[in-house]
Amino acid sequence: MKAVVHDGPAGWDGLKTKEMREASAGSGEVKVRLKASGLNHRDIWVLYRRKETDRPVILGSDGAGVVEHVGEGVEGIRVGDEVVINPSLGWSHTSDAPPAGFDILGSPTPGTFAESIVVPAENIEKKPAHLDWGEAGILPLAALTAYRALFTRGRLQAGEHVLIPGIGSGVATFILMMAKVAGARVTVTSRSEEKRNKALELGADAAIDSEGDWQKSMKDDQADLIIDSVGPATFEKALGRLKSGGRFVNFGASTGESVKLPLRPFFYGQFNLLGTTMGSAEEFRKMLRLVETHQIRPVLDQTYPLSEALQAFQRMKDGKQFGKIGLKID
Template identity: 40%
Template sequence: MKAVVLRGIDEPLSIEEITKPIPGQNEVLIRLKAASFNKRDWWIQKGKYAGLKFPIVLGSDGSGVVEAIGEGVNKSIIGNEVVLYPAKNWGDKEAFQSKEFSIIGLPENGCFAQYISVPITNIYPKPSHLSYEEAATLPVAGLTAYRALFIRGNWQPGEKVLVSGVGGGAGTFALQWAVAAGAEVWVTSGSEEKIAKAMKLGAKGGINYKMENWHELLQTKAGEFDVIIDSALGDGFVQLTSLAARGARIVFFGGTDGNIPAINGRSIFWKQISILGTTLGSEKDFEQMLEFISAKKVNPVIDSVYTLTEVQTAMRAMDTSGERFGKIVLQID
């Protein structure tokens, strides 16, 4: 089968013929139709991710069709359209993942290939209103945003949401989930164009964080926020605490702009703000997210679609994250 292989740090992605996997006990073979990129893939290629291993087939997100089964699996599922839960071994604690937790695409081969074999517990029915390309955007970014907003952030009806740094995959999903749930949502971005796109998706408004005293301007427009979703950290994180309402939850799942800077803790304890970290999500979270998508008929935002032969161009597009809005998708079939 054809697969996209990374052979070392800063090496180009190459399309190679590798052995087609055979499903083992309680496993299924998926003929992949589409996959999508995450910043994780970019960091692995740059050598800035834990547990590097080469050669490796990247790609944590995938959708496709069940083509074959291993022993212990009912053959009636052959031909089913599915989307893949992107991890293994979450464990029996919903509050956090186990020490054995791993994500598809490192250390095990991922979805940038024609086929992948996974445990049957990793497959879920593809929402019927979604294309394969749309479904392939969901696993990592969609699940991360869902858990951040509804599980860790514990958003409740009537609460106001701020999505900090909208435009990336998870940030855009956080906006879409909150709008679909009926929240009043505001966004920040360094791009006026992205703010305009966010408003077309249902955001009430936004502010450019490159402006001086942007947080004061936003507070004047929108007031304070009950749930704040952030993926960057860095110096701008300080301003998020001033935008937080009493009892607010600030949830973050990335650190592309650095670490949490020095913060005045007095406002945090006086307003009883919770600062919460989150990573991906459990199988239960994933199932709930798919039910939510199907009920609300949400369509993920796709920035661009590439064919398998254009995979290196697609990876380079991850370098221009400041220009991207939504997910980058790879058509496989």
């Protein structure tokens, strides 16, 4: 079968499309004929974390398709079912942190950038009926990350004000849409006027220039909750717009690994600094219910055929997308 793999030296030189052997579903497993998948920043990070001596691995964490074979001992799933795949492996119940042994599809476990995949039966859920294949294929990882950041870690309540620095990524657009259906007000930031305007069209209440004066733009309208993935480039500006006792949730570090934390404002403000990533199977099911109840549709930036996956990777690397980049798998 055709697949997008990392095979060879660390970085882009190891990224290629090649033929790989199809796996068979064993006991407790399900084989899915994939229809669509989606890129995440994780797919780029994996390229640089692997060694040349590592065995080739199929990349990709997002996917949706049709059940082709059901392994022994699997109940409640039938051949022909239309499903989405939960990329969190070994995390069944909501907890403060993932359990030991937690992993994510797409390295070291074979991922979704292929014509088929075999996964544990507990990682299969019914595809939301209102989503087409392209939308369903880009849903799982980003929507799960957004749901946990907002509701489990961020404890969002209706009527609160959410600030999202750096709007544009798949997770950030999901956070915007989920926060709005939960009854929150949302302010976003971006250096790109185009992305700010798209966020306003998507439902944001305000959109400000990341490089401008946030205090002047927001005036006294401070945030109850900040959901951040930018890191050092905007950290101090964002923290300065948080209400006393507010929550600051981080799930990424797109501009660097370290931030300068001004301790005196931090402890006088009695802020809560929280980390998050991915989520449990329990949270994945709650996310799907929210998506179905409010008919949330993922923001699809562009779709590429599997054979043009390298161009899709380049678009993500360049940071040009607004929403998720999809792969169509025939």
